[in-house]
Amino acid sequence: MRLKARSLKRAYGQRRHDFRIGQQPNYVDQERTCLNRILIEPRPLPEIKKEIERLRRSNGAQRAMKSDAAVVTAGIATFGHKAADLFATLSSEEQDAALQELVSQIAKKLGTRIEAMVVHLDETSLHAHFELRAYNDDGVPVSKVATFQVMSELQDMTADVLGQRCPGIERGHKKFHRIEVGADYAETLNRSVKKLHKDLPDEIAARQGDLKKLEEEKRQLDASMTKTQGHLQRLYDKGKLNEKEAKRLKTYEGRLAKKEAEQSEIQRRQLDMMTKLEKARHALKNREAEVQEHEVSAREKMEDAKASLVAIEAVAEELEQGTLQQNDAGKIQMKDASPVLAAPAGIRKRLFRLARRLLWCQERLVRKENRLNRLSAALKGFLKRQDLSDDARAEGEELERGLDDGQAF
Template sequence: MAGMVSVRVWGTQSAIGELGHDARTSKKTPKNVDRTRTHLNRVLLGSMTQEDLEKSKREQGERIRSFTKKAPRRDANYYIPGIITFSKEARNKVNSMPPDGQAVKFVEDVSKKHDVKIIYLVRHSDESTTHYHFMLEYVDREGRAVGRKLNKKALSGLQDEAGMVFGSIGLTRGVKKTERLARGEDFSKTVHRSVRQLHEDLPEEIASKKSELDQIQEKVAEFTKQAPEPKPIPVEIVKERHLLRTETTKARVININDFERYKKSVASRVAVADTILNGDVVPGEEFREVFQELSTARADLTQTKVDLSNVRQELEDTRGELQKAKKEIGVLRRIIDWVAEHFPNILNRFVADQEKVATPSSETSEETIPTNK
């Protein structure tokens, strides 16, 4: 089976977490990272500092103000993090000869297509399979939010572009989830592939965790045997709070309203547990896709509101110009009335002259025609 390449991107307000992971400066570096190989990582494009991110955010904010004539929203996105990964069939190929040239070309093509600036592109060679992380700006050079166009169709187009670029080394785009489901593949395999790969890559760590779990269970079982059986506490449920006189009884007194709220809370938790056990939980990938589409719809609605505000402003300007023209016409009418009242002959002569200019006589036309003698 030929190896496959896959690309994932998303929008975010702050990329500090992604930067820490990509630059290996975060305290939450994944446990599966081989720190003895971290020196093999390479920054292929841009630079990876927090100052670069902050500078990019300021520049994008200025472009947004220039384009919309308004300040950026507080929840506006400024970054598009992305990752280029490969299937396990391509592991040996990309580990032995990292396709840096193809990765650079792909990221540069995406940057040119959407007119967004590349912040950085880095190769990670300290995990089981070589892969790439990149960061793009969310706002193009004109001040438009390009990231909101990353809908389901656009994301599928990125996979196609990756397949074409990395096809030069024999890799293909990943198979679409709908096609995999149509040919009968189990749905869980289309969602939890990364978890399964982690289990394959780290069998020793999994065995160690299982061993620790067995030891903890043994200690719990031993403690349970030694611990005395708890004595049941009688419970008395009352309707009125003024009857909560615990000093007069050894029973635990509970108000009936509190008891009803407790029952509803327990029922709600049981329902959630049943949903999880029955497998009815929405997969994380589908949730992110729906959330991305919702974010895109919200961004489109925001742009529509901006356009509507601009149209309203233009309408107000037109109304103002119309009022000004009406005033000027009124002034001209008053001047004409005054001239007609005090100098009727002058006005009549002016009107007659204008009519002659508008409709010249045939004699005048003949006189103005040049003749060749």
């Protein structure tokens, strides 16, 4: 079970995936999409956002929500290989009841409510997507409530709830427990999705190679056993054996028993290798969805970064050319504002705020320069008077030299 905060923009994207709206990734089996089960219809996101704003105000929040603030917390409930096989033995009604109870308990633990829920059967294995309101009833973000300890408790809860509905499902060993019983720490670290997606095909290829070697060993052993059985059969058919033949019979029987034991061991290793190979294949398929999600997220971030850079360059250029201005209502006006309007809301607000401040500083500097020019002209006129004392004239000329020597802008 995993949770992830989603802003309004990303929540819309998540819903397109969860409820199969529009184009879907290649790993989705379109012919099975009709089998997906919507357990809770999604509540409109603007409605959820308004409720969150009310909860935040009741908690004493003064500032408005940021544009990238979480609106929902997206969750996914998945199963390991063995647990998936066990869960598949339940009827669809029993599966839905178990999953709904689980998500209800999670929402209760976090102090929030369920906003949407759907079961997917059109990917490699059954899993459930769900949404929770991103703020609890006290107006506190779920991301702050879901600490490391709470997430660990939620994993325990997941195993308990599903285990009661489907006996045999158990919680996996915690990382620190695996270290305590002797596992290498490096083995307990989760490989990144990208790296795992690259490593698994190599792992599958290696296991296929090992399986092929075992099959060759078995083929050679079967041929040897067939030969030994032939020797034995000829001796059995002879009936009465002399001393030398009896000794040879005992030798062949010993060899055959040894080869049979080797054959059993090879078969055991084959079965073990095939099980590991199937697990690796299963893991590879299960990771495709995660890889796709990470790639989409990375592309979105890259697009946001590019749009932000273009917006910054546009503002800088118009400031330099003097085409960026502020009207009487205090709004920023540009010759071409489209690059800024296309940027993420957070960057757009900061750029306009910075541009407004720069224009204010520029206007203030111009006013000071004009005032200084007027004072300089007045001083020149003052020094032309004939009734000035020597001390006043000297002081005035000193001020004039100071103005003339001032730093140019």
